Amino acid sequence: xxxxxxxxxxxxxxxxxxxxxxxxxxxxxxxxxxxxxxxxxxxxxxxxxxxxxxxxxxxxxxxxxxxxxxxxxxxxxxxxxxxxxxxxxxxxxxxxxxxxxxxxxxxxxxxxxxxxxxxxxxxxxxxxxxxxxxxxxxxxxxxxxxxxxxxxxxxxxxxxxxxxxxxxxxxxxxxxxxxxxxxxxxxxxxxxxxxxxxxxxxxxxxxxxxxxxxxxxxxxxxxxxxxxxxxxxxxxxxxxxxxxxxxxxxxxxxxxxxxxxxxxxxxxxxxxxxxxxxxxxxxxxxxxxxxxxx
Amino acid sequence: xxxxxxxxxxxxxxxxxxxxxxxxxxxxxxxxxxxxxxxxxxxxxxxxxxxxxxxxxxxxxxxxxxxxxxxxxxxxxxxxxxxxxxxxxxxxxxxxxxxxxxxxxxxxxxxxxxxxxxxxxxxxxxxxxxxxxxxxxxxxxxxxxxxxxxxxxxxxxxxxxxxxxxxxxxxxxxxxxxxxxxxxxxxxxxxxxxxxxxxxxxxxxxxxxxxxxxxxxxxxxxxxxxxxxxxxxxxx
Ligand SMILES: Nc1ncnc2c1ncn2[C@@H]1O[C@H](COP(=O)(O)OP(=O)(O)OP(=O)(O)O)[C@@H](O)[C@H]1O
Ligand SMILES: [Mg+2]
Numbered sequence: 358x359x360x361x362x363x364x365x366x367x368x369x370x371x372x373x374x375x376x377x378x379x380x381x382x383x384x385x386x387x388x389x390x391x392x393x394x395x396x397x398x399x400x401x402x403x404x405x406x407x408x409x410x411x412x413x414x415x416x417x418x419x420x421x422x423x424x425x426x427x428x429x430x431x432x433x434x435x436x437x438x439x440x441x442x443x444x445x446x447x448x449x450x451x452x453x454x455x456x457x458x459x460x461x462x463x464x465x466x467x468x469x470x471x472x473x474x475x476x477x478x479x480x481x482x483x484x485x486x487x488x489x490x491x492x493x494x495x496x497x498x499x500x501x502x503x504x505x506x507x508x509x510x511x512x513x514x515x516x517x518x519x520x521x522x523x524x525x526x527x528x529x530x531x532x533x534x535x536x537x538x539x540x541x542x543x544x545x546x547x548x549x550x551x552x553x554x555x556x557x558x559x560x561x562x563x564x565x566x567x568x569x570x571x572x573x574x575x576x577x578x579x580x581x582x583x584x585x586x587x588x589x590x591x592x593x594x595x596x597x598x599x600x601x602x603x604x605x606x607x608x609x610x611x612x613x614x615x616x617x618x619x620x621x622x623x624x625x626x627x628x629x630x631x632x633x634x635x636x637x638x639x640x641x642x643x644x645x646x647x648x649x650x651x
Numbered sequence: 652x653x654x655x656x657x658x659x660x661x662x663x664x665x666x667x668x669x670x671x672x673x674x675x676x677x678x679x680x681x682x683x684x685x686x687x688x689x690x691x692x693x694x695x696x697x698x699x700x701x702x703x704x705x706x707x708x709x710x711x712x713x714x715x716x717x718x719x720x721x722x723x724x725x726x727x728x729x730x731x732x733x734x735x736x737x738x739x740x741x742x743x744x745x746x747x748x749x750x751x752x753x754x755x756x757x758x759x760x761x762x763x764x765x766x767x768x769x770x771x772x773x774x775x776x777x778x779x780x781x782x783x784x785x786x787x788x789x790x791x792x793x794x795x796x797x798x799x800x801x802x803x804x805x806x807x808x809x810x811x812x813x814x815x816x817x818x819x820x821x822x823x824x825x826x827x828x829x830x831x832x833x834x835x836x837x838x839x840x841x842x843x844x845x846x847x848x849x850x851x852x853x854x855x856x857x858x859x860x861x862x863x864x865x866x867x868x869x870x871x872x873x874x875x876x877x878x879x880x881x882x883x884x885x886x887x
Contacts, residue, residue, distance in 0.1 A: 531726035
């Protein structure tokens with residue numbers, strides 16, 4: 358595999374992990390989030406700081422990174438309990454801008470220069486890069502997808518679906534909207550944190566711009582394109598939107614515009630996504646896609 | 652006394668929907684609330700369930716003031732509602748809708764037993780068990796909403812216009828189910844109905860709501876004979 362292809366494939370797997378997390382929040386629990394890149398960034402910065410300042414290895418730092426992202430996700434998920442859907446969209450955008458600004462202007466986070474010199478991941482004495490790193494991140498992606506699959510079969514996901522469909526009807530059945538919205542935010546942002554940690558150790562250099570609002574729009578576009586609430590949707594959407602810009606390099610400046618356009622078109626014409634209920638792809642692929650049907 | 656509602660006031664912005672309603676329900680009773688469109692019947696049920704907040708007044712369930720509880724907490728202590736227009740979960744299957752209702756029941760065996768029983772009461776739900784909620788007909792959705800509320804063995808069932816959109820034969824069947832639940836299993840039911848004759852026929856007592864307060868109350872048979880009830884709600 359050429360280095361170029363390996364790089365793109367690695368970026369796709371890392372992003373797919375973040376989109377998997379977004380899927381838990383948006384697809385399973387029905388809570389819109391336009392600030393997912395903030396949690397991707399929180400994971401990346403936490404990993405970078407733990408590695409460069411505290412000298413922890415990727416593996417030692419990982420549980421901490423996941424906990425930090427999930428905890429901050431829990432705190433920042435609190436508004437979802439109070440505010441209505443359209444307001445939640447605005448709130449999450451705000452969170453994204455605030456987090457990005459903190460990274461950019463607080464010296465502790467490296468300021469405008471970002472954080473460099475993040476060590477590579479070492480596994481079995483091997484320093485992970487190239488194809489080895491791709492395999493590692495694909496492994497993590499597989500774990501996240503298995504977790505998503507397992508979630509779709511649990512009581513917790515049924516509770517999430519019920520809240521997504523009709524919050525007050527769900528609450529009259531004894532399902533606590535607060536608990537399960539927060540549950541979804543914690544799982545979803547923890548996955549974003551994992552993706553961020555992989556990203557930091559892969560790039561070895563991160564800066565605030567990597568986690569800006571357009572990145573969040575990108576994540577959401579990938580999810581909507583692939584199919585919210587489906588098991589394979591996050592992966593499919595990320596692959597398509599990960600490859601397309603490479604094929605149309607000249608359009609790279611218009612990426613955010615194209616993502617937004619795509620989002621609007623999908624919502625207008627195929628709201629379930631490429632793999633959603635009643636989509637053309639689903640009818641053809643139906644036998645392959647059992648599991649995570651919703 | 653299982654349920655007591657005192658001096659209930661509900662308003663939406665400037666609209667006073669309910670002002671000063673009080674009533675009670677003994678254990679094992681089936682009580683009807685009658686009233687014109689917009690009289691505030693749904694609002695009352697929703698405030699007992701905790702979905703709309705009350706401006707003033709208290710709701711006492713099994714001797715305990717529950718006005719401060721969230722609706723899922725009220726559900727946990729045994730209150731369930733069949734909401735107006737059923738509100739089944741559209742993109743969950745019939746079976747998943749039932750499971751969502753069984754959320755508090757952790758034991759799998761209980762869930763299976765209850766599901767089997769409900770399937771025997773509403774056979775159409777068994778036939779449609781893997782169909783999505785929104786693909787059911789209106790009447791089937793009503794049956795699903797009842798089953799979803801019953802699966803957890805509630806102590807108090809709030810029923811909001813369950814006969815809406817059901818064909819006459821099914822209305823009879825549903826009322827028969829409610830009557831049996833009440834008579835044979837001692838389930839306490841608070842029934843809101845446009846179908847006044849049918850609801851009074853299975854009720855112990857009833858209340859008539861007018862302009863946001865309880866205007867008339869009494870035994871079901873008495874109410875069915877009351878000249879004012881006859882004139883306004885029975886049309887003769
Ligand atoms: N969410 C709301 N916002 C504003 N006004 C409301 C709301 N819900 C109910 N109302 C008003 O409160 C009053 C009582 O409504 P409610 O639904 O309780 O009546 P109802 O007795 O159930 O009527 P129906 O027999 O038509 O179901 C009505 O005037 C209605 O317009
Ligand atoms: Mg009503």
